[in-house]
Amino acid sequence: MAKKMGKKTTRKITRKTTKTSTKAVRPKKTVAKPAAAIKAKAAVSPVYKLNAGDKAPDFKVVATSGKTLSLADFKGRKLVLYFYPKDNTPGCTLEGYDFKKLYSQFQKAGTEILGVSRDSLRSHESFREKCGFPFELLSDETGELCKAFDVLQMKNNYGRVYEGIERATFVIDASGKVAKDWRKVKVDGHGEEVLNAVKALK
Numbered sequence: 001m002a003k004k005m006g007k008k009t010t011r012k013i014t015r016k017t018t019k020t021s022t023k024a025v026r027p028k029k030t031v032a033k034p035a036a037a038i039k040a041k042a043a044v045s046p047v048y049k050l051n052a053g054d055k056a057p058d059f060k061v062v063a064t065s066g067k068t069l070s071l072a073d074f075k076g077r078k079l080v081l082y083f084y085p086k087d088n089t090p091g092c093t094l095e096g097y098d099f100k101k102l103y104s105q106f107q108k109a110g111t112e113i114l115g116v117s118r119d120s121l122r123s124h125e126s127f128r129e130k131c132g133f134p135f136e137l138l139s140d141e142t143g144e145l146c147k148a149f150d151v152l153q154m155k156n157n158y159g160r161v162y163e164g165i166e167r168a169t170f171v172i173d174a175s176g177k178v179a180k181d182w183r184k185v186k187v188d189g190h191g192e193e194v195l196n197a198v199k200a201l202k
Helices: 033-040 090-108 121-131 144-148 191-200
Strands: 058-062 068-070 078-083 111-117 138-139 154-159 158-167 169-171 178-181
Touching: 058 111, 058 138, 078 121, 090 111, 090 121, 090 191, 111 191, 169 191, 178 191
Parallel strands: 078 111, 111 138
Antiparallel strands: 058 068, 078 169, 154 158, 169 178
16 A cells, blocks of 8 residues: 655744844934024124214203203313213212222313213202212203114013113214214223223324
């Protein structure tokens, strides 16, 4: 009897080999900032309408002496016009004392000093007498002089947004031009810096 031949069944075991992919990490592309973001950043540093080299705006403003002073009154002399936020505040008092201390040296350099804020004349008289300032203070209650010298800026104080004076100083030469200007003034050492600028002028 013939034996039945069994067929060999060959099982092929397929092993799945898991390959670890080692792809190179591509550097992140730098995305260009939108134009709006660039403009917003530029807005932090305001562009001022009045700068060194420009003709100083003329003015007629009442001063602590009771006189109305104008730019023409200082023709042929140098003038330091410094704008400050408010009478009898720490920073403004310190700034005034700094100019007071150096006043005789400014005079020797052929230079007069005028302080300006939007306080009333009565407030100025009291402030000047209390501190013994030898120079006049101008009362710019309407803000016209502040606008002319572009020192009124929007401020944010603990969430309260308002228009106020940005501390600034201008040196006006004998011809009536702005020879030097300082914006966002830091009080410490400012008077000495202004005096050196005045002395450097011919």
